[in-house]
Amino acid sequence: MPADANRVIANLRELATLTGDANGAQRIAFTPTWQRARDWFAGKLGELPVRQHRDAAGNSWITLPGASPKSLVLGSHLDSVPNGGWLDGALGVMTALEVLCSIARDNDGRPPFTIRVVDWTDEEGARFGRSLFGSSAFAGTHSIAADRVRSDREGITLESALAQCGIEIDRIGEAARERENIAAYLELHIEQGPVLERLGLPLGAVLGTKGVERHAITFHGQEAHSGSTPMGDRRDALAAAARLALEIRSIATRHSDSVCTMGSVKTFPGIVTAVVGRCEATLDQRDLDATILATMYREAQEASRRFAEEERCAVEWSRIWSIEPIPFHPELITLCREAIAETLGAPAYSLPSGPLHDAAEVARLGIPTTMMFVQSLGGISHNRIEDTREEHLRNAVAAFDRLTTKTMGWMKSQ
Ligand SMILES: [Zn+2]
DSSP, X not given: OOOOHHHHHHHHHHHHHHHEETTEEOOOTTSHHHHHHHHHHHHTTTTOSOEEEEOTTOOEEEEEOOSEEEEXXXXXXXXXXXXXOSSTTHHHHHHHHHHHHHHHHHTTTOOSEEEEEEEOSOSSOTTTSOOSHHHHHHHTOOOHHHHTTOBOTTOOBHHHHHHHTTOOGGGGGGGGGGGTTEEEEEEEEEOOSSHHHHHTOSEEEEEEEOEEEEEEEEEEOOOEETTTXXXXXXXXXXXXXXXXXXXXXXXXXXSTTOEEEOXXXXXXXXXXXXXXXXXXXXXXXEESOHHHHHHHHHHHHHXXXXXXXXXXXXXXXXXXXXXXXXXXXXHHHHHHHHHHHHHHTSOOOEEEESSOOHHHHHHTTTOOEEEEEEOOGGGOOSSTTOOOOHHHHHHHHHHHHHHHHHHHHHHHTO
């Protein structure tokens, strides 16, 4: 029997009522509301022949043992940003559970492979600014030393918030034990962007997550009086930054899926009567192709030096953060395309993910991984108006169910 989309949607609505308010979802990781969501989820397991446990990083695992210990993992996250949407993360977890139920039913409780559902801890990083907490602990990419002293707005440190949830910060690396026997990982998620809607498509196969180059750029000019300094004598740091802000748009549009964003610009002294002496800007560049990403980074640097020179300023760059593009598994992407095409009766579309996801942490370990996206209305997410048409949610559950079946078939051949 196929997975029941009605039950997924009813569960999502129930969770939204239980853990949201007029402003949206409030399942911020390590808060009582998040704990309530997880307890509610545990209550949904009912009579299923599964084991449940939390790993050392608080990731919640449900295991349906199969004839083989080789496992297929389905997952996403129950945590949300403050005033978040009802589908981000929760759709993936609730669909994963429903698919597990249907596999248990179809195989009299004992499928050929072990099926696991994971709810990753703190995907959003909304409270402490560190995204993908649980999945990076699982992947061994988490640097505790730098993160333990991070604090929230009330001054509570990450270390103590974790302790309140029974997670010992020095032991989170032990979550790596969960990797044993995992043969594949699948995640269903809302797109959180406008691409599928613009194309009129309910679903897309995800090629991987884009790499990110994130930098701070400072232009140094000369503060001067706005009344007495003739235009030709100015060394205006904002003018150089403004030219770069426009140039990054043409740098990005030379490549089909690239994005470049100058998200923050600060001027000093920042008063109405002074030419800007110093301008601090940020740049965030993303692409799925590492060569394109490197080219865009170089082009932005060259442009910044050219504009600095023409405005008689100096420029310096410092890297804030970067991550390489993480492509998903080609054979699983093909299965995902097939599942979508068979569900919709139309050719499937593939797209890269701009946002990072827990799936990226799993994929970088070399575990065969892919994701499926379902259309987001208006491309809006991380907001209470986040939504997806009910017929598209039904398509998503059906196609993800198919993808799971296909992946188990693929695992047999491995
Ligand atoms: Zn999410």
